[in-house]
Amino acid sequence: MIVYLYEFIGTALLILIGNGVVANLVLKGTKGPDTGWTGISLAWGIAVFIGVYVSADVSHAHINPAVTLALAVAGKFSWQLVPGYMLAQILGAMMGNFMVWLSYKKHYDATEDQGAILATFCTAPAIRSPFWNFVTEAIGTFVLVFGVFFIAGGTFGDEPISLGSLDALPVALLVMGIGFGLGGPTGYAINPARDFGPRLLHAILPLKGKGSSDWGYAWIPIVAPLCGAVVAALTYLAIAV
Incomplete structure (x- = not known):
């Protein structure tokens, strides 16, 4: 379905730009090592x-399994579409990071710091x-x-809450605020696809001296965002008028 394709594309663009700046910051020999937090x-x-x-x-621009789950819990999105959306988001995240790898291929080859390489894929x-x-990821x-519930707000019959084009800017500002205010402890995945898809790609790609994909930590940026999203949906339902 076309909706899955657009979730794939939206998530791929998200990761391409987001993890692209991380690669520019931490990989050896780039022109952006002073980018900072x-x-x-x-x-x-x-x-x-x-x-x-x-x-x-x-x-409707979910581009995040946590958002998709929250909308379904709140009754604003069909449960039948949830698996397809989440799969499209994970595959899109993998494609986005694959393009980061292609863009910075020579810099990956030159980088010996395994932690820096992993940071360009996952948190x-x-x-x-x-x-x-x-706790940090859930919060x-x-x-x-x-925030998304109130930015996108309202109900549309049986249709999901829409993050229309006019909602793109406030959502972007919201994510910036989370990064500045809450990002320091964990790198703020706040999106299971954003972490799992690229982490899986890190395990698959023939990266020189890449080291571990740190699967022991991987469950946290998957489970915690989903839990935080469900609590947000239930809170919204409890107070929305």
Whole structure:
């Protein structure tokens, strides 16, 4: 279905720009090593804007399994479409990071720091503490999804809440705010597809000296955002009038 294609495209653009700036920052020999956390937060906001703007009118621009799940829990999205959306988002995230790899191929070859290489694919905690890492990711995703409900707002009969093109900017600003305010402890995945798809790609690609894909941590940026999203949906249902 065309909606799945647009979820794929929107998510691919999200990861291409978002993880592209990380690659520009941490890989050896690029022209952007001074980008810093400010650059990362700004770029991820811009990446969300692009992904939402491109896919909004067709697939309603979820580009995040946590958003898809929350809308289904709130009764704003068909459960029948959930598996297809989530698969499209994961595959789109993989494609986006594949294009990052193609763009920075020579820099990947020159980089010996395994942690830096992994950072261009997926998240990792600044201080590894599973419980608190889980809490951070759940809170960040709660803020994202709760904000999305009010930004996109309203009901449209049996149709899902739409992140139309006019909603792209405030959602982008919301993600920027999460990055600046809550991103430090875990790198703010707040999107299971954003972390799982690229992490899987990292495991598959023939990266020189890439090291571990850190699957021991991988469950946190998958499960915690989904939990935070469900709590956000239930909270919205409890207080919305």
